[in-house]
Amino acid sequence: MKVRAGGLAALAAIAVVALTASAAGAKAQAACGTVTLNQQAWAGSEANTYVAKNVLESIGCTVKITTIAEVPVYQAMADGKTDAVLEDWGHVPQQQQYVAKQKTVVAEGPNGVTGVIGWYIPTYLMKQYPQFKTWKGLKGKETLFKSPESGSQGMFLGGDPSYQQKDKVLIQALHLNFKFVSVGAEPAQVARWTQLYKQHKPVLFYWYDPQYLNAQYKLSQVQLPPRFKGCQDDETKGGNPAKYACAYPTYVLQKFFSAKFAKSGSPAVAVLKRFKWSNADQNSVAGAIAGKHMDPDKAAKAWIAANKAKVNTWLGK
Amino acid sequence: MEAAAASLSQPAPGAWWRGRAGAAIVVAIAILIAFFGWKNQLPWPASLTWNSLSHDLDNFQAWLSNNRNVPHPSIVFRAFNGVANFLDNLVGWLTSLLFKLTWAGTTMLGTLVVLRFGGRRAALIVLAAFVSFAAMGLWDPVVRTFALTFASVGLSLAIGLPLGVWAGRSDRFQRIVTPVLDAMQIIPAFAYLMPIVILFSVGPGAAVATTLIYAIPPAIRITALGIRGVPTNTVEAAEALGATKMQTLLKVQLPLARRLLLLSVNQTILFALSMVVIAGLIGGQGLGAVVTSGLYSDPALALVAGAAIVIMAIALDRATEAMANRTDPAHRHLTEGMKRTLRLYTAACAAAVGLAVGLGYAFGAGSSWNRWTAQNWLLGYVQDALNYVQNPNTFVFHITSPIGNFLVQYGLSPLQSFFVETPWPAMTFGLALIAYFISGLRPAVITFAMLALIGGVTNEWTNAMETLSQVLVATLFTLLVGIPLGIWAAESLRARQTMRPILDVLQTLPQLVYIIPFIYLMPVSIVPGVLASVLYAAPVVIRLVEAGIREVSPYPVEAAGAFGATRLQVLLKVKIPLAREAIMLGVNQGIIMVLAVVVIAGLVGSGALGYDVAQGLQQSLFGQGVLASLAILALGIALDRVTQGRRRKHIEFA
Numbered sequence: 020m021k022v023r024a025g026g027l028a029a030l031a032a033i034a035v036v037a038l039t040a041s042a043a044g045a046k047a048q049a050a051c052g053t054v055t056l057n058q059q060a061w062a063g064s065e066a067n068t069y070v071a072k073n074v075l076e077s078i079g080c081t082v083k084i085t086t087i088a089e090v091p092v093y094q095a096m097a098d099g100k101t102d103a104v105l106e107d108w109g110h111v112p113q114q115q116q117y118v119a120k121q122k123t124v125v126a127e128g129p130n131g132v133t134g135v136i137g138w139y140i141p142t143y144l145m146k147q148y149p150q151f152k153t154w155k156g157l158k159g160k161e162t163l164f165k166s167p168e169s170g171s172q173g174m175f176l177g178g179d180p181s182y183q184q185k186d187k188v189l190i191q192a193l194h195l196n197f198k199f200v201s202v203g204a205e206p207a208q209v210a211r212w213t214q215l216y217k218q219h220k221p222v223l224f225y226w227y228d229p230q231y232l233n234a235q236y237k238l239s240q241v242q243l244p245p246r247f248k249g250c251q252d253d254e255t256k257g258g259n260p261a262k263y264a265c266a267y268p269t270y271v272l273q274k275f276f277s278a279k280f281a282k283s284g285s286p287a288v289a290v291l292k293r294f295k296w297s298n299a300d301q302n303s304v305a306g307a308i309a310g311k312h313m314d315p316d317k318a319a320k321a322w323i324a325a326n327k328a329k330v331n332t333w334l335g336k
Numbered sequence: 337m338e339a340a341a342a343s344l345s346q347p348a349p350g351a352w353w354r355g356r357a358g359a360a361i362v363v364a365i366a367i368l369i370a371f372f373g374w375k376n377q378l379p380w381p382a383s384l385t386w387n388s389l390s391h392d393l394d395n396f397q398a399w400l401s402n403n404r405n406v407p408h409p410s411i412v413f414r415a416f417n418g419v420a421n422f423l424d425n426l427v428g429w430l431t432s433l434l435f436k437l438t439w440a441g442t443t444m445l446g447t448l449v450v451l452r453f454g455g456r457r458a459a460l461i462v463l464a465a466f467v468s469f470a471a472m473g474l475w476d477p478v479v480r481t482f483a484l485t486f487a488s489v490g491l492s493l494a495i496g497l498p499l500g501v502w503a504g505r506s507d508r509f510q511r512i513v514t515p516v517l518d519a520m521q522i523i524p525a526f527a528y529l530m531p532i533v534i535l536f537s538v539g540p541g542a543a544v545a546t547t548l549i550y551a552i553p554p555a556i557r558i559t560a561l562g563i564r565g566v567p568t569n570t571v572e573a574a575e576a577l578g579a580t581k582m583q584t585l586l587k588v589q590l591p592l593a594r595r596l597l598l599l600s601v602n603q604t605i606l607f608a609l610s611m612v613v614i615a616g617l618i619g620g621q622g623l624g625a626v627v628t629s630g631l632y633s634d635p636a637l638a639l640v641a642g643a644a645i646v647i648m649a650i651a652l653d654r655a656t657e658a659m660a661n662r663t664d665p666a667h668r669h670l671t672e673g674m675k676r677t678l679r680l681y682t683a684a685c686a687a688a689v690g691l692a693v694g695l696g697y698a699f700g701a702g703s704s705w706n707r708w709t710a711q712n713w714l715l716g717y718v719q720d721a722l723n724y725v726q727n728p729n730t731f732v733f734h735i736t737s738p739i740g741n742f743l744v745q746y747g748l749s750p751l752q753s754f755f756v757e758t759p760w761p762a763m764t765f766g767l768a769l770i771a772y773f774i775s776g777l778r779p780a781v782i783t784f785a786m787l788a789l790i791g792g793v794t795n796e797w798t799n800a801m802e803t804l805s806q807v808l809v810a811t812l813f814t815l816l817v818g819i820p821l822g823i824w825a826a827e828s829l830r831a832r833q834t835m836r837p838i839l840d841v842l843q844t845l846p847q848l849v850y851i852i853p854f855i856y857l858m859p860v861s862i863v864p865g866v867l868a869s870v871l872y873a874a875p876v877v878i879r880l881v882e883a884g885i886r887e888v889s890p891y892p893v894e895a896a897g898a899f900g901a902t903r904l905q906v907l908l909k910v911k912i913p914l915a916r917e918a919i920m921l922g923v924n925q926g927i928i929m930v931l932a933v934v935v936i937a938g939l940v941g942s943g944a945l946g947y948d949v950a951q952g953l954q955q956s957l958f959g960q961g962v963l964a965s966l967a968i969l970a971l972g973i974a975l976d977r978v979t980q981g982r983r984r985k986h987i988e989f990a
Binding site for chain 1: 398401402405406529534537538539616617618619621625628629631632633715719726727729740741744745749848855856859860861862864938939942943947951954956960
C-alpha cells in the first residue's frame with residue numbers, strides 16, 4: 020500500500036512537472052520577449068512606431084518605446100538598448116560608421132514612405148502669384164516676404180537644426196535676395212509660419228512631407244532647379260555654391276535595426292522587416308495623433324482595424 | 337563692529353571709475369566710428385583661422401565610437417561601462433522600488449517621511465504634489481523622473497558639498513576650481529551629449545552623468561560662499577579656544593553657513609530638474625520624453641508635463657528645507673521622554689507605510705495610478721489657452737506683435753549688426769581696452785585672448801558676435817531685474833514669499849514649453865530667446881543677492897542703527913557693501929545662466945552659436961558643436977572677468 024501510494028505520488032509529481040514544462044515550452048515558443056522601438060521627435064514617427072507596437076503586441080511581444088534623439092539612437096542600437104528605428108531620414112556619417120564599418124547597426128530597407136523636402140508657400144499665395152510655381156518667379160519679388168528681422172531683403176524661414184538643409188547656400192547660388200532666418204526647432208518654426216498663414220500674409224519656408232500639418236494648412240511647393248549629376252546636398256562641405264543649385268533629393272525613409280536584434284531570431288524581426296506603408300497611411304495616423312490629439316495607441320488600433328490586409332502581409336499571413 | 341570698520345576703511349566704491357569710465361566711453365565711440373567707416377569690410381580673416389580642428393574633433397568622435405563598439409573594448413571603456421551600469425542599476429532599482437510599493441504605498445511613504453522629519457506643512461505640500469501627479473495622469477513618467485532626480489541630486493550633493501567646503505577654506509582650490517565650474521555650467525549639454533552616449537551608452541546612467549555635470553557646480557559654489565561668509569573673528573575665536581580644524585568646521589563654520597547650505601541644496605535640486613528634458617533625449621525617460629514629443633505633436637501635454645516638473649521641484653525643495661530645519665541641532669534639545677515619543681512616532685509611520693503597501697497589494701492598486709485622471713479636462717483648458725495665444729486676431733496679439741517688431745527693428749537688429757559688421761581689429765582691441773579701463777590689465781588680456789580664440793580657433797567670429805550682442809542685452813536685463821528684486825526679497829518677508837514659487841517655476845519649467853507659445857504672440861526672431869535667457873537667469877541672481885544680504889552679520893547693522901541711520905542708509909551703506917561678494921557671485925551666475933541657455937535661445941530663433949551647437953548634436957557635426965560651445969565659453973570668461981576683475985584683485989591681495 021505504502022509503496023503504491025508513493026508510486027502514485029511520484030507519478031503525479033512527474034505529471035505535474037511535465038505539464039508545467041510543456042506549458043512553459045508552449046509559452047516560450049509564442050513569446051517574442053521585449054522589443055524596444057525608438058520614436059523620433061516628429062508626429063509621423065510617432066505614428067509608425069505606435070502602429071508597429073500594436074501589431075507586435077498582437078503577436079505577444081512586450082513593446083517598449085524610447086524617445087532618444089536621432090543621432091544618439093545609433094549608439095543605442097549599437098548597444099542593443101534600442102532594437103529598431105522605423106523612420107530615418109538619412110544620417111550618412113552614422114550609417115558609414117555604425118552600419119558599414121562597425122556593423123553594429125543593420126540597414127533594413129525602406130519603410131515605404133518617401134520624404135520630400137523643399138521650399139513651401141501657402142496655397143493662397145500661389146493662387147495670387149502663379150509665377151511662384153518655380154524659384155525663378157521669386158526673383159524680384161523677394162521684398163514681398165519682408166519681415167522685421169530681414170531688413171531690406173525678403174525672409175526665408177529655415178528649418179529645425181536637426182533636419183537636412185542647404186537653403187543658405189541655395190539662396191546664394193540662385194542669386195536670390197533672401198535673408199536666411201533660422202527660427203530654431205520645428206515647433207518654433209511652425210509658430211512663425213502658421214501665424215503668418217492665419218493672417219493671409221506671404222511667407223516662404225523650409226518644409227517637408229509627410230507632415231501632419233499638411234492636412235490642416237494648404238501649402239504649395241516652389242520648384243527648385245532640377246537635380247543634375249554631381250549636385251550636392253551637404254551644406255557643411257562648402258565649396259562652390261553653384262554645385263548646390265538643385266532641388267533636394269527625395270528621401271526614401273529607411274528602417275534600421277540593432278545588429279543584436281536582427282540576429283536574435285525573435286518573431287518581431289520578421290514582422291518589422293516586412294513593415295511597409297504609404298505616405299497617406301502615415302499622415303492619417305499622425306493626423307489623428309497630433310492634429311486631433313487622439314491617444315497614439317487608440318489611433319494605431321483604429322488604423323490597424325481598418326487595414327487588416329496590409330497588417331496581415333506584415334504578419335506573414 | 338569690526339566688519340563695519342573694515343568696510344569703512346576700504347576705498348569708497350565709485351571713486352575710482354570717473355576717469356576710467358570716461359576713457360571707456362571714448363573707446364566705445366572710437367569703435368562706433370570704425371563701424372560706420374568700415375562697415376562690413378573687415379570680417380575675421382580666414383588666414384588667421386585654424387581650419388582643421390573641427391574635422392579633427394569629428395575624427396576623434398568616430399575613433400571613440402569605433403573603439404568602443406567592438407566585442408572586447410579596452411579597460412578604459414569598460415570602466416565607463418561599469419559606472420554606467422552602476423548608475424543604471426541605481427536608478428532602475430529606485431524606480432522599480434517605487435513601482436513595487438504601488439501608488440498607495442509610494443504616496444504614503446513620501447508623505448509620512450516628510451511628516452515625521454519635516455512637519456505637517458511640508459507633508460501637506462508633498463501629499464498635494466502626489467495627488468496632482470495622479471490627476472495629471474502622469475504617474476509613470478513622474479516616478480521615473482523622480483528616481484533620476486533623486487539619484488542625481490544625491491550624487492551631486494555627495495560630491496559638491498565636500499568640494500564646496502574645501503573651496504570655502506582654501507583660496508588656492510577656489511581659484512583652480514572656479515574656471516572648471518564655469519565651463520561645466522556654460523558648455524551646453526548638446527555639445528557633449530554624443531561622447532557621453534558613446535561612453536555611457538543611453539539610458540538613466542547617461543542621463544545622470546549629464547545632469548551631474550550641470551548640477552554639481554551650484555552645490556560647490558554656494559557652499560564655498562557660505563563657508564567664506566562665516567565671520568573670521570568667530571573662526572579665530574574657535575581656534576583660540578583650541579578647536580581642531582574639523583571641530584571648527586563642524587561646530588562653527590557649517591552651522592553658521594546654514595542658510596547658504598540650504599540654498600545650495602535648493603539650487604542643486606532645481607538645476608537637476610532643469611536637465612530633465614535634455615536627459616530625455618538620451619533615454620532618461622520620464623517627463624523629459626513627454627515634454628519633447630509633446631512639443632512636436634501635443635503642446636498642451638508638454639505644458640502639463642512641464643508643470644509636473646515644477647510641482648516636483650517645489651515639493652522636493654520645501655520637503656528638504658523643512659526636514660533640514662526640523663533636524664537642526666541648534667534648535668533641538670531633546671529630552672529622553674521626547675526621544676521615546678519620537679521613536680514611537682517613527683514606528684507608527686513605518687507601520688502606516690507597510691499597511692498602505694499591504695492594502696495596495698490586497699486591492700490590486702497597481703504600480704502607477706491610471707484609473708480616473710483629470711488629464712483630458714486639463715488638456716482641454718490648456719489647449720483653449722494655447723488656441724487663444726495662437727490666434728493672430730486677438731486683442732493681445734495686436735499689442736504684443738508690434739512691440740516685438742519694434743524691439744527687433746530698432747534695438748536688437750541694429751545692435752547685432754554693430755557687433756557683426758564692425759571691423760575685427762576695432763572690435764578685439766576696442767573691447768580689450770574697455771576691459772582695461774573698467775577692470776584692469778589682467779581682465780583686458782583675458783578678454784583679448786578670448787576674442788582671439790573665438791576668431792582664430794573656433795572659426796565662429798560672426799556667430800559669436802551675434803550671440804554676444806544678444807547676451808549683453810539679456811545680461812543687462814537680468815541684472816537690472818535680478819539685483820533690485822533680490823534686495824527687495826531680502827528686506828521684505830512678503831516679497832520673498834511671493835517670489836519664491838515664481839522663481840521655482842522659472843528655474844524648472846522647461847523653457848521651450850513656455851517660450852514656444854510666446855513666439856505665437858511675438859512672432860519675430862531674437863526677442864523670445866532674450867526673454868528665455870532673462871527669465872532663466874534672473875531667479876539665480878535674485879536668490880544669491882537675497883541670501884547674501886540676509887547673511888550680513890547683524891552687528892554692523894545694529895551699530896549703524898544705533899548711530900541713527902535710516903533703513904535705506906543701513907541698506908545702502910552697510911548691508912549692500914558687506915554683501916558684495918554674494919552680489920558679485922550673483923552677477924557671475926547671471927552671466928553664466930544667460931550663456932547656459934544660448935542653445936535654447938538658438939532653438940527659439942536666436943540662431944548664431946546656439947543653433948550651431950544644436951545642429952552639432954543633431955546632425956552629427958560634433959566638431960562644429962564643440963567649437964561653437966568653446967566660443968560660448970570664451971564669451972562667458974571674457975564677460976565674467978570684465979565684471980569681476982577688480983573684485984578678484986581685491987581678494988587676492990587683501
